[in-house]
Amino acid sequence: MKNKQQPTISSLIKEVKSGKISPVYLLCGEEYFLIERALKSILDTLLQPETRDFNLSLLDGITATIQDILSAVEVYPIMADWRVVVVSESVLFQGSPKTQSANLESDFLDEVEDLDSNDPTELFLDWLTGNPPQNSTLIFTVKGSVNTREPIVKAIDRIDGYINFEKLKESSSIQQDPLYQSTSKQLVQFDKQITPGAFKLLRTRVNNDTHRFFEEINKAVSFVGDKTQIDEQDIRNLVSTTSSDTIFDLTDSIGSRNVKQGLSSLHHILANGEAPVKINALITRQIRLMIQAKLIQRSNTLNLDARRMSYQDFINRIFQPLSKKMSGDLPKAATINLLKQNPYVVYKIIQKIIRFEEEELIGFLEKTLEADIQLKSNSVPAEYILEQLVCDLCRSPRIHAV
Structure with missing residues (x-):
């Protein structure tokens, strides 16, 4: 991928208004809010309110085939100058298992031999290098980064349609x-x-x-x-401290072994009416995520010290590479897959995982199971059960270097 300055939303819209419109855009990156703003600006510039519904197609990239996408783009605009097709989270940008192999050169040769006329990437590239409609534009939106080595991304970049909205970096000033x-x-x-x-x-x-x-x-x-x-x-x-914020504080306190914060957050959540069984389930989920982090650490895949990294460095040097390499090795369900969580949550967990031993975390799961049984038996007040659980999980069995 060639090095060039990434356009801003304002520069992108300036080009669109001047008539310099790419047949395809790929709006991707960690800052999804900026992706949404860029998309809205393009749509507002190209489509008039009175004919917008006739000339805008919104497709789910998981279910829409490449034939569906290209067919929608080929439709001529109705009573308007432009037609826009927006495809969210297209599988075209998920890459193939082969491209993630260690032997890239060998895999590439294998792929070339295996290509056929129904390959989605080949169909798209043939369409793009052919004669795309002059009155339509295709916009892909992808949450997170894409593999810039993929031919489809390179092709879109060559026509200045690739825009990566990176996470806004915090500045010391x-x-x-x-x-x-x-x-x-x-x-x-x-x-x-x-x-x-x-x-x-x-x-x-x-x-x-x-x-x-x-x-x-x-x-x-x-x-x-x-x-x-x-x-x-x-x-x-x-902007008050919401229930979700307090739950985050509770689970974060376990990683910090902070009993005081843990009990304070627990009492706040209970006061807001959250069900004790649900609270225990969220704690259980946190322990499972911590175990995954420990397994990643043990596999030597995590060879950088996240404790001394800024959040942005963590995303670039740890989270994104790990997500590409190991996300498929973890549980399929997104809610319990560490690498499918908000990067900030993963950042906090990996920073603190050195404080725990694997056997200890497995013991924590057993404690949450015991708490679940007690909560459902109603034999002991729920508040007492959860207080004891938080104290047990936050108690330090030994001193770790930090």
Whole structure:
């Protein structure tokens, strides 16, 4: 893949408005909020409201075949200049098992021999290098990174349709922080500003989720009314600690062996009316994820120290390579597959997994099973059972270097 500056949303839309429109776009990356914004901007630019429904096709990339996709693109626009086909999470960009093998050269030769006329990638490349319709554009959206060595990605990049929206990196200087700059620009149109303290607090409360961050910013604009500045107290009043946040704190406290935080989070969750059996199930799920992290560590696949990495370095150097290499070796169900969780959750688990032994984690699973039986028997108050469980899981059997 050639090195070139990635376009921004504004530069992309500037090109679209000027008439420089690619027959295919691949919008991908970790910052899915930016993918959604870019897609919306393209659609708003190319399609008029009164004819939008006639000229926009939204396809599920898991179920739609390449024939379905190309057929939709070939339809001529109705009472409009453009037709747009959007395909989400297409299997075209998942790669093949062969490309992940150690012997890439041998596998490539095998693939060439095995290609036939029904190969989806070949059909797409033939279409793209042929004569794509002049009044249609095809947009693929993919959450996360794609393999830039794949022929289909290279082909889209050659026509300037490949755009990777990487996770916005935190800066040591808030004035140079990309998210802070973007937020400030958005607030200018409402004649408002956000204090650095409020910005940091909001980012923490939404767990660095950019999509939710901007949702809360939009709420804050209405919440503060005539005030021109959004401060920390506004964020505290508007963005409360949610049940999901507190559950995250509870499971995170187990990884930290922090009894005080664990009990505090537990009491908060119970006070909010969460079912004790569900709380125990979430703790069990956390232990299973920790065991997977320990197995990855034991396999020597994890040969970098995540404890001393920034979040962005972790994504680039550990999470993305591990996801490509090992995700298929873990449980198929996304809810209990470590490498299919939010990267921030994985970051926190892998940072702390050195504090635990594998046998100890298996023992934790046995404790959650015992707790489940007790909770369903109603023989002991649920709060007491869960308090004892949290204390047992957070207790340190030995001192580990950190």
